[in-house]
Amino acid sequence: MGEVDKSATGSVNFFVVPLRLRSRPMHLPRPPAFDHGVISFAWALFFGLFVWIGGAAVGYGSAVCFIVGAVVGFLVFLFVRVYGEDEPRRP
Numbered sequence: 001m002g003e004v005d006k007s008a009t010g011s012v013n014f015f016v017v018p019l020r021l022r023s024r025p026m027h028l029p030r031p032p033a034f035d036h037g038v039i040s041f042a043w044a045l046f047f048g049l050f051v052w053i054g055g056a057a058v059g060y061g062s063a064v065c066f067i068v069g070a071v072v073g074f075l076v077f078l079f080v081r082v083y084g085e086d087e088p089r090r091p
Helices: 036-059 063-082
Strands: none
Touching: 036 063
């Protein structure tokens, strides 16, 4: 059987097989190590602002929303600080 010119039928495969590089595979870089207090503060700030802005959006007074948001932020900070850190694994 002979070779058929597939360009005449419109079924040409224009996808090119990727070239194989001769380099070693790289590992993905680890994310930067932040202190757990910084992570706890970020979660607390996010949820505190979420409650504050959400409460103001539905019509509660701004002072009430601020106080409730601050209390929620503090409680989230404590919760994430105490229960949020993984135990380090032994290699």
